[in-house]
Amino acid sequence: MKPRRTELGLLIVAWAIGAVSFATVDMATLGTLPVNYVAVLVGTALVLLAGHIVIRRLAPHADPVLYPVAAMINLMGLVMIHRLDIADQLRAEANDRKVPSADAVAQATWVLVALALFTLILFFVTDHRRLQRYTFTSLVAGVVLLLLPLLPVIGTSINGARLWIRLGPLSFQPSELAKIALTIFFAGYLVRKREALATVRRRILGLGIPRGRDFGPLLVAWLVALGVLAFQRDLGTALMFFGVFVILLYVSTQRRSWLIIGAGLFALAAVLGYLAFGHVQQRVLIWLDPWTYANDEGYQLVQALFGLASGGLFGTGLGEGYPQFIPFAKTDFISAALGEELGLAGMLALLVLFAILVERGLRTGLACRDPFGTLLAVGLSSVFALQVFVTIGGVTRLIPLTGLTTPFLSYGGSALVCNWMMIALLLRISDRNRRPTMIAQSADEALTQMIRVGIDR
Amino acid sequence: MIRAIRRLGWVFGILVVLLAINLTFQQFLLAPRINAEPGNQRTVLAEYERERGPILVGTKPVARSIATPKQTYKFLRTYPDGVLYAPATGFYSSLYGATGLERQENDILSGDDPRLFVDRIEQLIAGRVPEGGAVQTTLLASAQKAAASGLGSQIGSVTAIDPKTGAILALVQSPSFDPNGLATHDAAAAQDYYEQLDADPDKPLLNRPLVQTIPPGSTFKLVTAAAALADGYEPDSVLPGPASYPLPGSSKSLANWSGAPCGPDNRTTLANALAISCNSAFAYLGNDLGADALRTQARKFGFESSFDVPMTAATSRYPEDPDDAQTAMSAIGQFDVAATSLQMAMVTAAIANQGVTMSPYLVNQILAPDLTVLSSTQPKPFERAMTQQNAAALMGMMVQVVNSGTGSNARIPGVNVGGKTGTAETGGGRPNIAWFVAAAPAEDPQVAVAVAVENAGQPEVSGNAIAAPIARSVIEAVLQR
Numbered sequence: 003m004k005p006r007r008t009e010l011g012l013l014i015v016a017w018a019i020g021a022v023s024f025a026t027v028d029m030a031t032l033g034t035l036p037v038n039y040v041a042v043l044v045g046t047a048l049v050l051l052a053g054h055i056v057i058r059r060l061a062p063h064a065d066p067v068l069y070p071v072a073a074m075i076n077l078m079g080l081v082m083i084h085r086l087d088i089a090d091q092l093r094a095e096a097n098d099r100k101v102p103s104a105d106a107v108a109q110a111t112w113v114l115v116a117l118a119l120f121t122l123i124l125f126f127v128t129d130h131r132r133l134q135r136y137t138f139t140s141l142v143a144g145v146v147l148l149l150l151p152l153l154p155v156i157g158t159s160i161n162g163a164r165l166w167i168r169l170g171p172l173s174f175q176p177s178e179l180a181k182i183a184l185t186i187f188f189a190g191y192l193v194r195k196r197e198a199l200a201t202v203r204r205r206i207l208g209l210g211i212p213r214g215r216d217f218g219p220l221l222v223a224w225l226v227a228l229g230v231l232a233f234q235r236d237l238g239t240a241l242m243f244f245g246v247f248v249i250l251l252y253v254s255t256q257r258r259s260w261l262i263i264g265a266g267l268f269a270l271a272a273v274l275g276y277l278a279f280g281h282v283q284q285r286v287l288i289w290l291d292p293w294t295y296a297n298d299e300g301y302q303l304v305q306a307l308f309g310l311a312s313g314g315l316f317g318t319g320l321g322e323g324y325p326q327f328i329p330f331a332k333t334d335f336i337s338a339a340l341g342e343e344l345g346l347a348g349m350l351a352l353l354v355l356f357a358i359l360v361e362r363g364l365r366t367g368l369a370c371r372d373p374f375g376t377l378l379a380v381g382l383s384s385v386f387a388l389q390v391f392v393t394i395g396g397v398t399r400l401i402p403l404t405g406l407t408t409p410f411l412s413y414g415g416s417a418l419v420c421n422w423m424m425i426a427l428l429l430r431i432s433d434r435n436r437r438p439t440m441i442a443q444s445a446d447e448a449l450t451q452m453i454r455v456g457i458d459r
Numbered sequence: 460m461i462r463a464i465r466r467l468g469w470v471f472g473i474l475v476v477l478l479a480i481n482l483t484f485q486q487f488l489l490a491p492r493i494n495a496e497p498g499n500q501r502t503v504l505a506e507y508e509r510e511r512g513p514i515l516v517g518t519k520p521v522a523r524s525i526a527t528p529k530q531t532y533k534f535l536r537t538y539p540d541g542v543l544y545a546p547a548t549g550f551y552s553s554l555y556g557a558t559g560l561e562r563q564e565n566d567i568l569s570g571d572d573p574r575l576f577v578d579r580i581e582q583l584i585a586g587r588v589p590e591g592g593a594v595q596t597t598l599l600a601s602a603q604k605a606a607a608s609g610l611g612s613q614i615g616s617v618t619a620i621d622p623k624t625g626a627i628l629a630l631v632q633s634p635s636f637d638p639n640g641l642a643t644h645d646a647a648a649a650q651d652y653y654e655q656l657d658a659d660p661d662k663p664l665l666n667r668p669l670v671q672t673i674p675p676g677s678t679f680k681l682v683t684a685a686a687a688l689a690d691g692y693e694p695d696s697v698l699p700g701p702a703s704y705p706l707p708g709s710s711k712s713l714a715n716w717s718g719a720p721c722g723p724d725n726r727t728t729l730a731n732a733l734a735i736s737c738n739s740a741f742a743y744l745g746n747d748l749g750a751d752a753l754r755t756q757a758r759k760f761g762f763e764s765s766f767d768v769p770m771t772a773a774t775s776r777y778p779e780d781p782d783d784a785q786t787a788m789s790a791i792g793q794f795d796v797a798a799t800s801l802q803m804a805m806v807t808a809a810i811a812n813q814g815v816t817m818s819p820y821l822v823n824q825i826l827a828p829d830l831t832v833l834s835s836t837q838p839k840p841f842e843r844a845m846t847q848q849n850a851a852a853l854m855g856m857m858v859q860v861v862n863s864g865t866g867s868n869a870r871i872p873g874v875n876v877g878g879k880t881g882t883a884e885t886g887g888g889r890p891n892i893a894w895f896v897a898a899a900p901a902e903d904p905q906v907a908v909a910v911a912v913e914n915a916g917q918p919e920v921s922g923n924a925i926a927a928p929i930a931r932s933v934i935e936a937v938l939q940r
Contacts, residue, residue, distance in 0.1 A: 033528070089531075096530055253463040296498055304496075310485045311493035312501040324501055324531065346486040350479055357475045364468050368461060376460055380467065391474045400481040 005066035005436075006058050012070035013050050020046065020077035023320055027085045030321025031092070046077070053117055060124040061433035065366060068432070071359050072410055072425050076113065076418070078352070079411035081320070082332075082339050083109050089326035105332055105413050112415035116422035123426035130431045134374045137190025144183035145226075147176040152233055177230075177239050178420040181385055182427070188247055189377035192254040195219070196373075200255035211259055220260070223247040224267045231275055237282060238406030242388050244268065249384045250377050289402035302329045306338035306397045317345030332413035334405060338397045353394070356409075360387045363428050369435040379431045382424045503553050507532040512568045512591030512828065514548050514560055516598045522548045522561065522638070536561075536642040542635045543607050546616075546666050547596055547821060549770075550638035554649050559666070560594055560821065563769040567592040567825050567833075574825070574833045592833065593826040597626035602906070605936035606631035609929030615892075615912035616667035618800040619933050622808035622904040624838035625817030627768065627801075629908070629933055632667035634659070669772040672797035673911060676883030677736045677922070678894045679792025681806055684733055684741075684856065686748050686756035688849040692729055694856050700727035704739035707783035713742050713791070716882070730856045734864030736880060738791050745790025750781050753790060759844035760806045760816055762798070768821045775802035792881060800909040803896050806844075808907035810857065811877065811898035814850035816841040858901050866895065868927035871935060875901035878930065880922030883911075890914055895926030899934045906937040 021043050028036040036042065050073055057064060084106035094101045127133065133140075150167050151157040158166040158173060166173045192199070199216050227244035230236055248264030275282040288300040296304040305328045312323060325331050325339030332339075341349045363383025370376040386409050393412075396403040407417045485493070494502050511534060513520035521544040524534040536551045538544065549559015557565060566572040570591035599619075606617035610633040619629035640652035656664050665671055687696075700721030703714040721727035721737035732740035745753060757777045758764070766772045778785060778795035788794035801819060809816035818839045825833045845853065857877030860866040866878040881894030893914045898907040910926040910933075 092530065249467060253460050253467060256460065256463050293496060296496070304498075307485060307493055308496070308499045308501050310482070311490040312505075313486055314490055315487055324504060326531075327500065341482070341486060346482055349482050349486070353475055353478055353482075357472070360471055361468065364464055364471075368464050373460065376464070380460075380464055384467070387471045387474070391478065394478055395474075395481070398478070398481050398485050400477060 009066035016070050016074035023081040026320040031088045056121045061429045063436040064429040064433035065362050068362050071355050075355050075410040083413050086332050109413055112418050116419045119419055120422045120426045123423050127430050130375050133186050134190045140183040140187040144180045147180035150176045175416040178416040185381040188250045189374055189381050192250050193374045196254035238392055238404035245388045246381055246384050250381050253380050285402040306335050309338050309342035313342040313345045315346050317343045317348055335397050336411045337394045337408050356390045366428050366432040370431055375431045507534050510590040512593045515595040516600050532644045538638040541637045541639045545635045545638050546630045546632050550641040552641040564594045590828040595824040596821055597823045599628045601936040602629040602933050605932040609932050613912050616800045617910050618668040618804040619906055619908040620804050620808050622812040622907045625819045627819055627821045630668050634661050634663040636663040668800045672773050672799055673892055674883035675792040675798040675803050676881035676894050678803050678879050678881035678896045679796055680741050681879050682757050683744055683790045685845050686752045687744050690748055694730040694852050695728045697726055698740040699743050700737050700740040701725040704742040706787055709784045713738055733856045734859045736865050741791050742787035745787045750786040759842050760809055766819055768819050772801050773799050800911045804907050804909035807896040807898045809844045810850050810853050811904035811907050813847045814845035816844045854901050865923050866927055868923045869897050869931045874899050877901050893922045893925040895922040895930045897930045906934055908933045
């Protein structure tokens, strides 16, 4: 039970940082401690503890770092959403308008839903290998989920991207769920096909070139991604699906040629997208020179850059900046809002948290004794990694902006629930890896995962 | 798969490093440049983070910041008596920037001035939010109020200065504006108000006393008289003063306002010509002295120089290369002569100050947040415009203007007031301008004032009827301080 004690210790640290941050926000903006401060602290502790107990019961040997790190990021997201809620509240009060309902409360409610699904996944998926049976079911589910927003009645466009479905008061972003389904499909499919896809007929410049007929799956993935880009106007999702597929293709076959071919196809898609779609062109132009578009299309990015710059090395301090000036500060631009108030130091800390999350996920893949589990873990980690890179890179002008949410940070229920489901799957794989019945564990090895070499060829 | 996953880990690591490097650029290396980008309202807001220092008239603030807790902007700039002091304070707006002293003394008010460095360090150590320093103006509240109530709703400006120092005692215009309306944090209201002011044909945002140059009319006869005295004329020198003066090289002639000769046998003395504002005599003087002499005299009073009070006042001008007819016209302040009311106050002040023109200034002292004096403005002579003797002679002639000439409405019992009336034709469809300049008391001058009022009522506007009473009330206000 040593790893669980580590997990509990890390959780207490995360909870304490969250508690201090929460109080700091209210002290800085309202000059008082938060209303219901104690209640919120107790509630947060209970939710964190509930997740911990679920892991203790259902995945007792799982990696002890994944859950606390994800929880820490989630708490920082909640704190920032709450901070922006206060800005909204003060503005409404100043203008004698009705105070909007607090998004942090909605997000916290989604955390409960996420906890429920997290529990259900760990409860029902007792062995991740059983998911391999649903390889093609996952494909169908993934494609249907991707197509749902295009349906006439329930499909909804928000800010130009047709990504949502609306059922009564609830709106849901099915592409988030599709992420999981398609990652399961990619892993299951590539486990079966990897021998064939690794076959090399010719070599050019030392690179093995796959057989022509093996290009089929990659081309299909590419066309689907282009379709997402064309019909849903969603650059981020398209890029992520294709990226994860290429990564898993490379990992399963060990052929670097797939990476290069994938990169080539990506470049081609980028050029095609740039030529064919105005919204892609616009994003590239804004990326190259945001200042020219500072008052129209580039307003969001310019505001994000203003925020980041005003944050400087150590930030303005929570509650002391003006993150509310950044459009979509609670969703796509939340990392810019954090960068403004926590500074470069805070952003680097955040990057380290994400890096640990992804690294732990990759290690789970490395330690996994079955190739399906390995590919699934690597796939899920890559989804996090790409999403973080694309969103933070986008708002900091490293790459053009794409519409994606930052995992665990951004306001939005579907993404949050799905991210926690992905953590549940990683924990499940990790738990299988580290069961003491298979490998004897020493106390030292409990903290750093065992790496078994030779299970997969 | 292990090697591939390890490589993938490296690739993700590189992505993290790229993000970190880029963040370092955006938040640290490029940050100063991004912060200085135009339209960055955070930089504007940073100015509202600390308490901006007040602008004072005496010890009373006419612009000050008040804390607005829980709002985006942490301080609101307010202007008690905003309309009255707007020509001096200007405004401080998050939307439209700053004007007036708010702009010129921004470093002190915001606390950025190096003179406040020690205070900044102290505030930092004490953990207090830094504050700006205070700017104390030279304005005199009573003079300012007297000028404003004298102007009422008429369009015009009043400038009063201390002849001995050049300190500006009153800076008033009508119409003015309320800086509170532009400093408000209600952006929509500020915008509405600004657009309304901007569209107003009477130009309330224009700093009339400092920036608007208008023909000085007969008040310019003081400059011509000074040039004549410098040339050897004396107050009782006899000049031709017919009912109208034929302009040389032209079929036109210049008539007296009264339409009558200025004295018996079409002759008059210099003193009488000034007292009754005789056009023909001064036109004659202009031609007799020549344009260069007039220009030289005008320059010694401050024409064709720029003054930073600290706001930069418009340069008053004497025509560049006038022919004889134009020289005659300019000798009575018409043709292309143009002056601010500040300039005409300076002319009057120089005569009263025994011939020495002083540089005008509006800031008396710069104070630290704890109100210790950081610097005081030292009066600075600009140039000697007249000999002491000639100045005394001209001052005497001006007293005659008030006591027995056209400036009767400026009389104050028991005080020797020297003044000069004027009427300027502005053309361009704008009404004539009634002028009155005055200084008092003649033997120990405390104040020189210039009043310029647009008046559509009478074609032959008398500065005496409209402008002189305003000048008188300003003088009374200063003398009773």
